[in-house]
Amino acid sequence: MAQFSAEKLNKVNEIIARYPAGKQKSALIPVLHLAQEEFGGWLSAETMDYVASLLKLEPIEVYEVATFYSMYNLKPVGKYVFEVCQTGPCMLNGSDDIIEYIKNKLGIKVGETTADGLFTLKTVECLGACGYAPMMQLGKHYREHLTKEKIDAIILECERNAVTNN
Amino acid sequence: MGRKLLLEKAHVQGIRTYEVYRREGGYRSVEKALKNMSPDQVTEEVKKSGLRGRGGAGFPAGMKWSFLAKPEGVPRYLVCNADESEPGTFKDRYLMEFIPHLLVEGLIVASYALGSNRTFIYIRGEYAWIVDILEQAIAEAKHNGWLGKNILGTGFDLEIYVQRGAGAYICGEETALLESLEGKRGNPRIKPPFPAVKGLWDCPTVVNNVETLAAVVPIINMGGDEYAKIGVGKSTGTKLISACGNINKPGVYEIDMTISVEEFIYSDEYCGGIAHGKRLKACIPGGSSVPILPANLLLKTAKGEQRMMNYESLADGGFATGTMMGSGGFIVLDEDQCVVRHTLTLARFYRHESCGQCSPCREGTGWMEKILKNIEYGKGKKSDIDLLWDIQRKIEGNTICPLGDAAAWPVAAAIRHFRDEFEWHVQYPNAAQNRNYGLAHYADPLPVLAAPKA
Numbered sequence: 001m002a003q004f005s006a007e008k009l010n011k012v013n014e015i016i017a018r019y020p021a022g023k024q025k026s027a028l029i030p031v032l033h034l035a036q037e038e039f040g041g042w043l044s045a046e047t048m049d050y051v052a053s054l055l056k057l058e059p060i061e062v063y064e065v066a067t068f069y070s071m072y073n074l075k076p077v078g079k080y081v082f083e084v085c086q087t088g089p090c091m092l093n094g095s096d097d098i099i100e101y102i103k104n105k106l107g108i109k110v111g112e113t114t115a116d117g118l119f120t121l122k123t124v125e126c127l128g129a130c131g132y133a134p135m136m137q138l139g140k141h142y143r144e145h146l147t148k149e150k151i152d153a154i155i156l157e158c159e160r161n162a163v164t165n166n
Numbered sequence: 167m168g169r170k171l172l173l174e175k176a177h178v179q180g181i182r183t184y185e186v187y188r189r190e191g192g193y194r195s196v197e198k199a200l201k202n203m204s205p206d207q208v209t210e211e212v213k214k215s216g217l218r219g220r221g222g223a224g225f226p227a228g229m230k231w232s233f234l235a236k237p238e239g240v241p242r243y244l245v246c247n248a249d250e251s252e253p254g255t256f257k258d259r260y261l262m263e264f265i266p267h268l269l270v271e272g273l274i275v276a277s278y279a280l281g282s283n284r285t286f287i288y289i290r291g292e293y294a295w296i297v298d299i300l301e302q303a304i305a306e307a308k309h310n311g312w313l314g315k316n317i318l319g320t321g322f323d324l325e326i327y328v329q330r331g332a333g334a335y336i337c338g339e340e341t342a343l344l345e346s347l348e349g350k351r352g353n354p355r356i357k358p359p360f361p362a363v364k365g366l367w368d369c370p371t372v373v374n375n376v377e378t379l380a381a382v383v384p385i386i387n388m389g390g391d392e393y394a395k396i397g398v399g400k401s402t403g404t405k406l407i408s409a410c411g412n413i414n415k416p417g418v419y420e421i422d423m424t425i426s427v428e429e430f431i432y433s434d435e436y437c438g439g440i441a442h443g444k445r446l447k448a449c450i451p452g453g454s455s456v457p458i459l460p461a462n463l464l465l466k467t468a469k470g471e472q473r474m475m476n477y478e479s480l481a482d483g484g485f486a487t488g489t490m491m492g493s494g495g496f497i498v499l500d501e502d503q504c505v506v507r508h509t510l511t512l513a514r515f516y517r518h519e520s521c522g523q524c525s526p527c528r529e530g531t532g533w534m535e536k537i538l539k540n541i542e543y544g545k546g547k548k549s550d551i552d553l554l555w556d557i558q559r560k561i562e563g564n565t566i567c568p569l570g571d572a573a574a575w576p577v578a579a580a581i582r583h584f585r586d587e588f589e590w591h592v593q594y595p596n597a598a599q600n601r602n603y604g605l606a607h608y609a610d611p612l613p614v615l616a617a618p619k620a
Contacts, residue, residue, distance in 0.1 A: 018325075018327040018329075020241070020284075023348070023367055025348060025349035025350075026329075026347060026349045027349065028349035029291075029331065029332050029346065032332065033330060055349075057349075061349075064351055065349065065351055068351040068352065068521075069331070069332035069333045069334050070332070070333035070334065071292070071333035072333075086511065086514075087253045087454075087512070087515050088253050088254070088450075088454055088497060088508050088511045088512050089253060089254055089410045089411055089497050091508065091511045092411045092412055092499060093411075093412075124333075125253075125335070125515045125518050126252075126254075126335075126454075126515060127292050128250050128251060128256045128290065128292070129256060129259075130254050130255070130408065130410035130416070130495065131408060131409065131410040131416035131418070132256075137292055140294040141294075
């Protein structure tokens with residue numbers, strides 16, 4: 001089973017030390033973020049059980065949290081996940097067209113992953129970038145003021161990165 | 167030009183770094199508070215300032231602080247609510263991204279006033295890169311002696327930690343936030359007990375918004391009385407407004423609450439008018455939860471007075487003809503926008519974000535989304551409009567936390583002010599899918615009310 005490296009385990013202990021003794025459950029959400037980053041961009045039952053053992057929690061305590069928060073992926077996702085906002089302010093600025101364009105360009109529906117495993121398309125609710133709409137999250141960062149041309153460029157950029165990183 | 171207290175230095179080159187921030191006068195309020203004031207004196211200044219919570223509810227911050235229980239031997243906590251998730255709101259992000267030390271400085275002073283030795287910033291999970299910015303600022307502050315043990319030789323110890331959420335609007339509600347910080351699902355708690363008595367890990371806790379805590383810095387620097395002179399009535403100080411939608415200059419603006427809504431929308435200093443030379447149809451001035459107003463009621467109150475950008479004036483007329491300042495998320499709709507569609511996106515948002523604890527909210531938000539979807543996509547019935555009204559009435563006030571109200575109000579206000587547009591969707595389903603209803607009479611001057619008969 002996959003386990004954290006010594007470096008990541010240090011990070012886990014550093015997080016636990018932020019809380020008073022015995023309150024290590026508070027580390028759950030940050031540690032799940034770490035686990036998702038480390039173990040392929042999603043949380044398998046195995047990964048969640050591992051996190052439970054690290055924090056001395058019952059597995060159910062981890063499952064109930066992992067299923068509540070929208071940023072945790074409970075099934076495998078593509079290497080690049082496009083999370084496009086569709087709430088009011090983005091809608092006023094054309095997010096519906098952007099989502100349509102990405103669907104056609106990648107040939108997938110919302111929630112699906114391309115056959116090559118490179119791209120997943122998700123729609124999300126307000127990410128707090130309303131003044132820079134339409135927008136999406138890609139990894140750690142936001143891509144804002146989206147246009148069809150920008151989407152083309154982002155897809156190209158991801159495809160190139162995928163080649164150089166392999 | 168309005169007075170700037172929070173964003174005055176936000177665009178100084180390098181202000182994100184400690185050296186520049188300090189050179190520009192940063193951390194003076196910490197020196198003043200820790201060396202010359204008692205914790206209660208700090209709280210007293212905040213009370214005098216009239217500062218109201220900037221997260222949305224507008225509760226007086228100093229009063230909230232004074233409610234904090236102080237039992238012997240029990241730790242107390244300050245938690246900064248940076249879970250900014252209300253559609254239309256992106257002001258806290260701006261503060262944290264561009265002038266992170268201002269928040270750190272405010273947190274140190276507030277922690278001192280409240281007696282918190284371990285303070286947390288709970289930030290929405292999507293703002294991942296801002297976590298790095300804040301942690302960098304905290305590390306710099308610590309390196310320079312503003313955090314850690316025995317700060318400035320006063321015996322006060324403080325550590326600040328940043329905790330990332332993981333995608334849940336509900337965690338902006340303070341008790342849901344505390345649950346999340348304890349490593350649980352973000353289910354709001356039943357109150358009482360209030361966090362001031364039983365909060366984080368059952369200890370007395372104050373939860374304040376980012377902007378509220380940043381405002382503590384100018385309050386301590388200038389004194390509460392001076393701060394209270396800015397603004398009007400009970401709307402003291404400055405407020406950050408994040409403007410978005412169909413305007414020429416979306417962005418974050420600091421206003422001193424003495425300007426009119428009209429000036430805010432049309433002046434080049436702020437929104438710069440409606441984009442593409444179109445006309446104003448409607449606006450949600452305080453984040454998606456507050457009532458939408460048509461142009462005529464937005465610019466003038468029902469009494470015919472000019473509406474101003476402050477707590478009282480925006481609320482003038484109650485929900486019948488007014489709205490709320492809320493979180494300052496200012497969403498503008500131009501004449502070509504569809505109110506039904508916009509309301510549908512908000513209903514979908516609240517259905518997605520309902521935590522599921524209370525059935526009126528869990529079920530009701532889903533029903534409202536379905537009905538609105540039917541109306542928007544040409545499958546609505548006339549009775550659906552009354553059904554929608556009925557559902558929102560049954561959610562409001564019947565839930566543990568205000569998310570239920572927040573979901574009900576936008577639907578109620580849309581029907582209240584734009585009922586004819588809903589009816590048009592039902593009556594002409596084909597037309598409704600090809601074009602928008604337009605401006606109708608929403609921008610007409612308000613009718614002059616006849617004097618009531620004796």
